[in-house]
Amino acid sequence: MEEGLPPLANPRNAAAGSLRIKDTTIVSKRNLEGFLYHVSFIAKQNENIADEVHSHSDMLKLLWELGFRSPQKEMKVLSGIENVIAFVNDFEKQRDDLPYEIDGMVIKVNNLELQDKLGMTSHHPRWAIAYKFKARQATSKLLSVEYQVGRTGAVTPVAKIQPVQVGGVMVSSISIHNEDYIKEKNLKIGDQILIERSGDVIPQIVKSLSDLRNGDELVIIFPTHCPVCDHILFKPEEEAVWRCTNINCKAQVVERMIHFVSKDAMDIKSFGEANVRKFFEMGLIKSIPDIYEFDVEKLSGIEGFGAKSISNLKLAIEASKLQPLHRIIYALGIRYVGETTAKALAQRVNDIFDFEKMSEDELKQMEDVGVKVAKSIFDFFKDSENILLLKKLDELGVKMRQEKQESKEGAFSGQTFLFTGTLAKLKRSDAESMVEEKGGKILSGVSSKLNFLITGEDAGSKLEKAKKIAGIKILSEEDFLQMLTL
């Protein structure tokens, strides 16, 4: 603020965002401070130190003595849960006087040997648990409701409220999800409302304070037609969300393009949301293929587009044509296909058009693909408009296939593998790479061609199926790890 810059929205985002900045000179200006609370490894050269660390509190003390900022002063070793509860409650009372924002405390088993014995689940250690303080709340007034249309046509109501500070953040609009939510919370325009925000969580409306109504409040009437293209809205009975089903709806077309160029999808640098909107308004791009066809030179003379930025944009568009297959799969915005599923799908084909030939059943055989996802993928590739779009992108030079990976020679040569369930020690994608590294092949489903099924926690139908086929060896993750060392 001293430099006349707007303050950062909140401490958490400021810290996380700062760490992502590549230019360290900017990062150093942010004056970040951190608490260190864990030592992963102590080099054996310094036997003296290693011998003293038997507990978590020893570790914090050691860090402190070495000159690091550890929560040495904040932490407390307590015995008995009653004492822990009392301490946490006391701490929460001082929350507003602390020189930093906290949203809770972590309670840990102090003895490192016990920590070791307790171990980890696949998600978290069994010897530590977070206790969240009560969420920050505030009251405000619901002024109006706006409706946003997403790339799948979903119409989301957003409440505009009188701006109010909650937990260090100014809040002026809050998603109110769908029609049922509005009814459940009994929301009316003009209502006084209680809102809350905990940690980095998006603000939510807790309730409307209906006792304070004066009779001037207005019922929220959900629109029957798309606020953007006026097409009638549709909602399947079992769903909560109203959708605009007009595939050419301007809002959806724009949102699809924004998704396509975004960082996690085709990652076309310096294209971005604002430019998609701008180019669309200018009539330069009307659909996804236009991203590769429009004359970037036409931007010269337009404010904000110097020769340098035009050439950068051109290069970025060109470079995106060579993105790996999983990115284009994700970029297409197929419903329920997130980044992880897109990666899993890409591993199973050489060519995006392979999906056109697959049945719903074949899709379901793939790991990470359930009934809903399989149907969504199947429907997408059955739609001739979508195939036309893919062919067009193919013609424009966007990579739609991947070079068949030369299978390596190794201990697993000629053997086939499949993983199912949650692995405790390995990430599945890493485990699969290890197999391929040793010359083995990953299959997409259980069949008589499969040699090894490696099962993690909660292995389901694939395990059942494999048990019925003679010749498939069923292994635990431990067995697999042993196999790797052979």
Ligand SMILES: [Zn+2]
């Ligand atoms: Zn529409």
